[in-house]
Amino acid sequence: MSAWETVIGLEIHAQLATRSKIFSGSATAYGAPPNxxxxxxxxxxxxxxxxxxxxxxxxxxxxxxxxxxxxxxHSVFARKNYFYPDLPKGYxxxxxxxxxxxxxALDIVxxxxxxxxxxxxxxxxxxxxxxxxxxxxxxxxxxxxxxxxTPLVEIVSEPQLRSAKEAVAYMKKVHTLVRYLEIxxxxxxxxxxxxxxxxxxxxxxxHKLGTRxxxxxxxxxxFVERAINYEVTRQIDILESGRSVVQETRLYDPDRGETxxxxxxxxANDYRYFPDPDLLPVVLDEALIASVRxxxxxxxxxxxxxxxxxxxxxxxxxxxxxxxxxLADYYExxxxxxxxxxxxxxxxxxGEFAAALNKENLEVxxxxxxxxxxxxLLKRICDQTISGKIAKEVFETMWSGGASADALIxxxxxxxxxxxxxxxxxxxxxxxxxxxxxxxxxxxxxxxxGFFVGQVMKATGGKANPAQLNELLRRKLGG
Amino acid sequence: xxxxxxxxxxxxxxxxxxxxxxxxxxVRAFLDRIDASQAALNAFISVTREQALSQAAAADRALAAGxxxxxxxxxxAHKDIFCTQGVxxxxxxxxxxxxxxPYDATVVAKLRGAGAVMLGKTNMDExxxxxxxxxxxxxxxxxxxxxxxxxGGSSGGSAAAVAARLVPAATATDTGGSIRQxxxxxxxxxxxxxxxxxxxxxxxxxxxxxxxxxxxxxxxxDAALxxxxxxxxxxxxxxxxxxxxxxxxxxxxxxLAGLKVGLLREFFDQGLDAHNEQRVRExxxxxxxxxxxxxxxxxxxxxxxxxxxxVVAPAECSSNLARFDGVRxxxxxxxxxxxTDLYRRSRGEGFGAEVKRRIMTGTxxxxxxxxxxxxxxxxxxxxxxxxxxxRAFGSVDVLMGPTTPTPAFAIGAKTSDPITMYLNxxxxxxxxxxxxxxxxxxxxxxxxxxxxxxIVGPHFSEARVLNAAHAFQRATDWHTRVPPGYA
Numbered sequence: 001m002s003a004w005e006t007v008i009g010l011e012i013h014a015q016l017a018t019r020s021k022i023f024s025g026s027a028t029a030y031g032a033p034p035n036x037x038x039x040x041x042x043x044x045x046x047x048x049x050x051x052x053x054x055x056x057x058x059x060x061x062x063x064x065x066x067x068x069x070x071x072x073x074h075s076v077f078a079r080k081n082y083f084y085p086d087l088p089k090g091y092x093x094x095x096x097x098x099x100x101x102x103x104x105a106l107d108i109v110x111x112x113x114x115x116x117x118x119x120x121x122x123x124x125x126x127x128x129x130x131x132x133x134x135x136x137x138x139x140x141x142x143x144x145x146x147x148x149x150t151p152l153v154e155i156v157s158e159p160q161l162r163s164a165k166e167a168v169a170y171m172k173k174v175h176t177l178v179r180y181l182e183i184x185x186x187x188x189x190x191x192x193x194x195x196x197x198x199x200x201x202x203x204x205x206x207h208k209l210g211t212r213x214x215x216x217x218x219x220x221x222x223f224v225e226r227a228i229n230y231e232v233t234r235q236i237d238i239l240e241s242g243r244s245v246v247q248e249t250r251l252y253d254p255d256r257g258e259t260x261x262x263x264x265x266x267x268a269n270d271y272r273y274f275p276d277p278d279l280l281p282v283v284l285d286e287a288l289i290a291s292v293r294x295x296x297x298x299x300x301x302x303x304x305x306x307x308x309x310x311x312x313x314x315x316x317x318x319x320x321x322x323x324x325x326x327l328a329d330y331y332e333x334x335x336x337x338x339x340x341x342x343x344x345x346x347x348x349x350x351g352e353f354a355a356a357l358n359k360e361n362l363e364v365x366x367x368x369x370x371x372x373x374x375x376x377l378l379k380r381i382c383d384q385t386i387s388g389k390i391a392k393e394v395f396e397t398m399w400s401g402g403a404s405a406d407a408l409i410x411x412x413x414x415x416x417x418x419x420x421x422x423x424x425x426x427x428x429x430x431x432x433x434x435x436x437x438x439x440x441x442x443x444x445x446x447x448x449x450g451f452f453v454g455q456v457m458k459a460t461g462g463k464a465n466p467a468q469l470n471e472l473l474r475r476k477l478g479g
Numbered sequence: 480x481x482x483x484x485x486x487x488x489x490x491x492x493x494x495x496x497x498x499x500x501x502x503x504x505x506v507r508a509f510l511d512r513i514d515a516s517q518a519a520l521n522a523f524i525s526v527t528r529e530q531a532l533s534q535a536a537a538a539d540r541a542l543a544a545g546x547x548x549x550x551x552x553x554x555x556a557h558k559d560i561f562c563t564q565g566v567x568x569x570x571x572x573x574x575x576x577x578x579x580x581p582y583d584a585t586v587v588a589k590l591r592g593a594g595a596v597m598l599g600k601t602n603m604d605e606x607x608x609x610x611x612x613x614x615x616x617x618x619x620x621x622x623x624x625x626x627x628x629x630x631g632g633s634s635g636g637s638a639a640a641v642a643a644r645l646v647p648a649a650t651a652t653d654t655g656g657s658i659r660q661x662x663x664x665x666x667x668x669x670x671x672x673x674x675x676x677x678x679x680x681x682x683x684x685x686x687x688x689x690x691x692x693x694x695x696x697x698x699x700x701d702a703a704l705x706x707x708x709x710x711x712x713x714x715x716x717x718x719x720x721x722x723x724x725x726x727x728x729x730x731x732x733x734x735l736a737g738l739k740v741g742l743l744r745e746f747f748d749q750g751l752d753a754h755n756e757q758r759v760r761e762x763x764x765x766x767x768x769x770x771x772x773x774x775x776x777x778x779x780x781x782x783x784x785x786x787x788x789x790v791v792a793p794a795e796c797s798s799n800l801a802r803f804d805g806v807r808x809x810x811x812x813x814x815x816x817x818x819t820d821l822y823r824r825s826r827g828e829g830f831g832a833e834v835k836r837r838i839m840t841g842t843x844x845x846x847x848x849x850x851x852x853x854x855x856x857x858x859x860x861x862x863x864x865x866x867x868x869x870r871a872f873g874s875v876d877v878l879m880g881p882t883t884p885t886p887a888f889a890i891g892a893k894t895s896d897p898i899t900m901y902l903n904x905x906x907x908x909x910x911x912x913x914x915x916x917x918x919x920x921x922x923x924x925x926x927x928x929x930x931x932x933x934i935v936g937p938h939f940s941e942a943r944v945l946n947a948a949h950a951f952q953r954a955t956d957w958h959t960r961v962p963p964g965y966a
Contacts, residue, residue, distance in 0.1 A: 052717065272846060274850070279718075
């Protein structure tokens, strides 16, 4: 098996977060009743004409700048001609020979911590198609053209990915980036972010690419990984049995975890691309590019570098915290309240906070537990008002209610006991109540130390300062 | 008044404003002429009598209130390629026989805004593909000068209607000569403006990079008035040009003295009928007498315009007509078995032979392996033709020559040989490829059939071209001739 090398290139389709469609004034919002957001242009009525949405162009430029690509001064929309019921005009308006963005790159981090640069061949603007509906329509096919004309940017990578894991890491990187840039909501369930994977294998060390299969329309990171792994195994099996891989388009079936042939190269459409005469070439001048550049936010890699530098975080922590702009912003707001403890803040944001969000399937921006409230809790750990363990309990109460950490600590009497005399009193009581264990301990059974800690904690409701307790208990038990 | 039909559009608009007669009277008179001629000419696909009369009544109220626009109450017709809200818009095709447009083309909306009253939709070659108005699903249009002959095409219904004085003006479109050629064959005035001057929104596309809306009228002055109301930037058409529309009417009377006229050597070729040539040369002589200076110019790549056109136009049409698939509007075959059957039979039964021929040609020239040899090469030659025109306009103000090689030909004479038919547009296609404004005006008769003189100008020189046409019409009366039986 190790004699084969996997070669993968991804074509990622990101739906641009414009309010209206790329060539018409219809709204792009998700979830409207079928065809409620399809006007005469989207329906491809006789005589209608496309008018390019300037916001979509600016978003594509923003992406191009963020991946250090060339922004074309002159790009051209072309028609991709084929018949399909969800394609109202009989052609899709896309870009072919002259895309708006070409020659960029993104860095991904491999499992061993190495950084790998993945080339991005091009990114072009195009319109989405509608969709066919079959559910609840026996004997007929329904057509919903709400999605027809939704702006997409198709981001095409070089065939430089060498495993399903690398492909997923790259796709996640692009996903993070488009959300940072606020050009795509990244919602994969709604199809706002999806990809086609071109997969081939070749003997290790070979230069010539193997025959590829294109797996269409993968809309989750998990599916990308599984589909590629399945496909790689399938192709290696074919080659090792002496047969040849057929160039074809395949579909991934998530229920069965396999890819299936959709159409072969011979059956593929001849798209008869030609420049769309209804649209003028897109001409971008330096001033426009500069005005878009001015809107670029701090990018994920820049932010992660700053986090490791300014907050002394590990590369891993910085990577996790900057995976979404919202999480990074949240973290920084916590740190602003707690400048001395960036690592504690990181642990809590990545740990309890992220887990709680996950459990309830909430977004960072949901407003549940604002950063100042979390910081309020962490402050009480830092000043030893409560222990880390108690803090976790307080966190859970804070998560489901609106009270501040301080209010909860006071109301529930959770304040940590740091008064030596008070702790000593409890220790004395425990020792008195457990003479047998005390004797055993003193006879050399050191393991019983933990028993005494537990008893004291139980008696104080877990509030005894652990460090102090340890020290006092050891002295007392020692006699 | 019995001479309304021989009055110009300009005179009728003035008469309405002066309230010498009402729009309702005028519209009823023209509607009656349309009805009376329909069996002989077949110029109309739809006549919108009731709507026209109610619009006319509204126009009369506006005029009474002193609130009229430039064309208030004036009857016109639209080529059935322009979408008209609530009115069937067929494009001359079985495919759209049942299509009632839910919206108005920009041209239709603008003319209505100026007060014009639509009497109906005129017959045309199917999807504007033809030079004789014989490919219409609704039967051929006949030439008012001789019903055995074609009126030219594709705007043959509009041309026949204006020539027979069924309306004083009718909109039209010109992709390779579809305004100018029927204007010449019917003895009227037709202008194809600069590409981008008139919005294409709502004009059913044939070949998007060549299609341009314009107008057919009895005179250049009427064309100037109509075009002034039709032209202008439209945010719905990305290829429309955002430059101000000059007052073409005000520019009509400028003196011609010193006008530099280029005689297009390539237009006086062996295909040009000798009698046609004679009429055109007489017209050029008259221009000289009016103060123009004539020089011969050569556009060496112009003879390639027909082959270039018959690559570019079919390529674009093959894509533009893909939307007629039986799914959302238009003709759908009976009981389709499956999707492929729905496509095949809806399109197979909905389109006529010439449309299919061009879709197939266009599909072929765009196919993988042929694109470079045909489409790309044609685009390169198109650039050369453009450059030829640009060079010529460096030394002359306008170019003149014949509009067509021959006068009107017999119905059926060229239908079996598409190449012969295509060659009828040999003198008109160049202006489409280069996006230039061009007019055709009547300049005499050959055996009682009108002959057209073509005037081509640089981009956005409509005012100059119309001015030159108007000066000729002040010195001649060819444009006032009405076919016998329609006078």
